Amino acid sequence: MHEVDFRITSTGNRVATGPLTSDSSQRALIPARAYTTAAAHEVERERIFAAGWVWAGYAHWVAETGQVKPITVAGRPLLMIRGEDDELRVFHNSCRHRGMALTEEPVRVKRRLQCAYHCWSYDLDGSLAVTPYFQRERQGRGGPADPRALGLLPVASRVWAGMVFVDLGERDMDAATASFDRFVAPLAQRWSHIDFDRIRLADERVFDIAANWKLVVENFLDFYHLPFIHPQVGPVNSSLDVDDEALAPEIIGGCYPRGATGKAAKTSDALPFLGAVPPEKTESQDIFCVFPNALLFLEADWFQVIGFDAVSADRTVEHMAIFVDQDGTSEDHSVNRKRLAEVLFGVNEQDLPILEKLQAGRHSPASDRTSLVPHWDQVTAMFQQLVADRVGGPNAGDSRA
Template sequence: MSSEPTNLSAVRRPIETAHGLPNAHYTDPAIFAEETQALLASQWAGLAVAGDVPEPGDAVPLEFLGMPLLLIRDRDGVVRVFQNICRHRGMILVDAPRKIEGAIRCPYHSWCYSTQGRLVSTPHVGGPGQNTHEGIDRATLGLIEVSSHVWRDIVWINLSGTALPFEQAMYKMIDRWAEFDQPLFHGGDDSRFDLSVNCNWKLAVENYCESYHLPWVHPGLNSYSRLEDHYHIEEPGEYSGQGTLVYRQIRSEKDGSVFPDFEGLSGKWNEAAEYISAFPNVLLGVHRDHAFAIILTPETHDRTTEHVHLYYATPDTDPDLRARNTHQWKQVFEEDIFVVEGMQKGRHSPGFDGGRFSPVMDGPTHLFHDWVALKMDQYRNGPPGIRAAE
């Protein structure tokens, strides 16, 4: 924890008089370490997508907040997340994406685990040729499982194990987009890309959830979905964002066709689209004919990786149209890079006091700052522990 905790009282004021978060929340590694616990480990954070492990036995090693994790689809088809370490001596179990054909075998002493995490084999643990020992209780030495939940293909995790069940913690967002509670299909390799940005992850959230910057940063998008066509989305404690009343479908240059719509949508979605920052680190977008998710992975206090995935209503879509859609969104998201990196540089100015908010235009961003300040205050008054699941 920082030796000098930041004063966040001004952040929690009404928007008319509130300040933004202090500079240290973007530039101080000690504050970053605090926030990883208060904002990321104790909440439902986005880790990856279930599409990364499409078949039973598929396993992908990942790192989140410095913790080695293993994303796996078990033999029954259930997506699980484990700490990627052997319970014997802490060796990394899986060092590259692969198919688990039998058991998860530790390369050090060959202790083996099922895809459900059970310890199933301990060769020579009682001496040569003795594969059991009364001091080694396999039933209590399975892999350490991390609480996880799959929604909209995103694998959400709660490292602390202290959050409410996902359906309770995120019920307002689930209800808001209940019409989209139907199958969605990842577009494949041409519908995913990563962006590396030199900024604190919170700046990506702040920028995404407001439309105020559209006329200057996204002139192409603003040419048809104008600033005045947008509305705020604000749900204290859970998410904030923006919507547009003018969504223009992308059309094939060959025959004018469009992507198939999601089924049974109300008339609102004929022309509307919504973009929400699900606190802490997932950015979501829905349209009548496609959706996307951006998972923000904080690498350091001033470096973030954005993992972008696009989805469709049917498994087979026009590859040319898909590629154009990916290119279009990549261009939009790349237009934001100079902004978030510029704000990161600006946070090194000692005279900057966190800035102010437009009472009319900055509501979603202020809501996020208020959430950060609230969670930080709660953490400082009693930080949650990391649960070691059995």
């Protein structure tokens, strides 16, 4: 298992005094108030969710030309739009005249998206198309001298492995492409044997959880609880076999050498593999958090994503999707797909009461004395370090900050 060289940062954050050893524990690196206060949540929105690449949704939400899907990232209303050129683009959900949200429900339009306030219309690539009576003339055919200046404001976005990522802080669209490639490169290289162009949705579900987003991630990275909360995934010995993995500072998790969860989900007939899976990977399961809000599982024949919106300090909305190879969507594999979804959704449902109790516990002053133990919590410590470094400041998470 990898060990983290914990440290006190130059900004004064209390993060640790040294590496965890076999005979020491370390207090949690994030104060309890960071899980409960609106002020802390707002700081995290600005410094984490609005300041780098984050999961924003799924490409299949706008699979057809003209489909428009409103989403929210860091509290900002955005639009995912599938253009006539089949490109998926993301824009700020704000009319360039008076700022009205163009739609708050998924819609499909033929050519243009129209604002209901003054009927300004936009093409599917975000360009301004129609501005009725713009110059207050009776014919109503005039428009701005430079309509390009009043198109929908784009958001840096990329599609990878069926997911949509956005970077609200990036203004240079060309630079965004290189930035995203660097961001995802360690995982893309590890999974280079997977043909993600062939993955298709098997099932998806939304979970509305009364817990802070950081608890969602920490629970996901906690292999210690598996035999106690999810006994169907295997005995205690299975959890002892999980190897901690840190592919990059923002891609952390572990590798389950025998994929116990997947085995519980399968019937006698296997689903088709997701590409040319090497022999040494046919029995393993990768479990990674792509910081901050994409939680990924990969086995040889299925791919699961839990992407989430950190709505408030005590509410997280998960969008869980299960993907299989396109050959696995046939009727011949319907029983396996259904069984796989039942098991994976069931595992997630088992965590819901645990997360709500963890959230309740964060209101106790004793929560500031919780411990990270060396043999189980190294990856959790990596995550908490990321949060602390991003938020910064000696009073990070303080309701008085």
